[in-house]
Amino acid sequence: MNHLFQLEKNNTTLKTEILAGITTFLTMVYIVVVNPAILSNAGVPFDQVFMATIIAAVVGTLIMAFAANYPIAIAPGMGMNAYFVTEVVQQDVSYSVILGTVFLAGILFVILSLTSLRETLITAIPASLKYGITSGIGLFIAFLGLRMSGIIVSSEATLVTLGDLSAPGTLLTVAGLLITLSLIARKVTGGLFIGMLITAVIGFFTGQLEITKVVSAPPAPVFWDMDLSGVFANGLYTVVFAFLLVTIFDTTGTMIGVAEQAGFIRKDGSLPRARAALMADASATTVGAMFGTSPSSAYIESSSGVAAGGRTGLTTIVVAVLFIISMFFAPIVGAVSGLPAITAPVLIIVGCFMMEGLAKVNWGAFDDAFPAFIIILTMPLTSSIATGISLGFITYPILKLVMGRGKQVHWILYLFAIIFILQMIFFPAH
Numbered sequence: 001m002n003h004l005f006q007l008e009k010n011n012t013t014l015k016t017e018i019l020a021g022i023t024t025f026l027t028m029v030y031i032v033v034v035n036p037a038i039l040s041n042a043g044v045p046f047d048q049v050f051m052a053t054i055i056a057a058v059v060g061t062l063i064m065a066f067a068a069n070y071p072i073a074i075a076p077g078m079g080m081n082a083y084f085v086t087e088v089v090q091q092d093v094s095y096s097v098i099l100g101t102v103f104l105a106g107i108l109f110v111i112l113s114l115t116s117l118r119e120t121l122i123t124a125i126p127a128s129l130k131y132g133i134t135s136g137i138g139l140f141i142a143f144l145g146l147r148m149s150g151i152i153v154s155s156e157a158t159l160v161t162l163g164d165l166s167a168p169g170t171l172l173t174v175a176g177l178l179i180t181l182s183l184i185a186r187k188v189t190g191g192l193f194i195g196m197l198i199t200a201v202i203g204f205f206t207g208q209l210e211i212t213k214v215v216s217a218p219p220a221p222v223f224w225d226m227d228l229s230g231v232f233a234n235g236l237y238t239v240v241f242a243f244l245l246v247t248i249f250d251t252t253g254t255m256i257g258v259a260e261q262a263g264f265i266r267k268d269g270s271l272p273r274a275r276a277a278l279m280a281d282a283s284a285t286t287v288g289a290m291f292g293t294s295p296s297s298a299y300i301e302s303s304s305g306v307a308a309g310g311r312t313g314l315t316t317i318v319v320a321v322l323f324i325i326s327m328f329f330a331p332i333v334g335a336v337s338g339l340p341a342i343t344a345p346v347l348i349i350v351g352c353f354m355m356e357g358l359a360k361v362n363w364g365a366f367d368d369a370f371p372a373f374i375i376i377l378t379m380p381l382t383s384s385i386a387t388g389i390s391l392g393f394i395t396y397p398i399l400k401l402v403m404g405r406g407k408q409v410h411w412i413l414y415l416f417a418i419i420f421i422l423q424m425i426f427f428p429a430h
Helices: 014-028 030-042 046-068 080-090 095-113 117-124 127-149 168-185 191-205 228-233 237-262 274-291 302-307 313-337 340-353 356-360 366-382 385-402 411-426
Strands: 074-076 152-155 159-162 296-298
Touching: 014 191, 014 302, 014 313, 030 046, 030 074, 030 080, 030 095, 030 191, 030 313, 030 340, 046 074, 046 274, 046 296, 046 313, 074 274, 080 095, 080 127, 080 237, 080 385, 095 117, 095 228, 095 237, 095 274, 117 411, 127 152, 127 168, 127 237, 127 340, 127 356, 127 366, 127 385, 168 191, 168 340, 191 340, 237 274, 237 296, 237 302, 237 385, 237 411, 274 296, 302 313, 313 340, 366 385, 385 411
Parallel strands: none
Antiparallel strands: 074 296, 152 159
């Protein structure tokens, strides 16, 4: 074990790695509950999403452990699951078709991870667009949490308005939100997960949550429930690109952040074994689509394990083992995920976390600020991450050209702008 993961070289021990793995798992296990809760709104059966979530997490995390030897865990990412649901509704297609877009995005990600095109894509896209996309997704999923819980409801006069805060489910959401916020403010490890547990207990004693069984044999996984032909028949190329682009940015940003914290970044700024690490995420996305879930990403929650001393892939081996054990708790996860008041606070709080990058946008430069702004504005208002990305990629090069800075824009940005304009004209969202 010491030789395989080079524990001594990385100044760590078996005990430290195990504790770090447990810490990371506790901070991210909420996805096992939240992902089925969200994707069930698109018609994907609970058992299918539950198993697909765990399978994707285990596959990606094990590849990260053995191929890259990093303490960075992988699982289906927040934001992409919410986008998955809205695309099923907006495109008026079955979830099997959207699973097809996820699969194609995963295949493209694998190809990009094997070439230098990934680095070209990352460097070509300006920081303002990257931060705008992440922040827009944050608002997108926070808005979803507010709607799911009844805190915000539809209104003919103002489109949306404040809901009935005295309703049992909404009241439980508010209580859960305040409890979880308090835990996170106090920097309690696994605050999101513990907050969900406390909210579930309150829901149980107030009669809103019914638990008849806790443990059972894992549900049978469903394989290849996707419709690839439907992707081409409906012209869902922008959806594929949106899944691909956001997954690349999310994973790259997370890996760099966690790697810097752990001291893995070289003096020249490069990350050793970066290709193997990105393959872990790309593989998890592809495998996850085969079994029935949205794209996977490296989890920033891995930083909690690094803070606890995790430095090698042994940390992520522990995370993978704990995900496998969670397969046996499908009954209680199913009951909990069926009550929006338990999962909505997580969406709202994670949405806040994703807004951090806004501080790095140069708001004094209009040609940088407006494309980021239009992305952030349109993602939640159109319920489409792809639309937000399209408008950002169209306005950025246009503004740079008008202001005489066209040479600062990489040729890939001009190509994307043309593609997105044609997409919006000839293949508009339903």
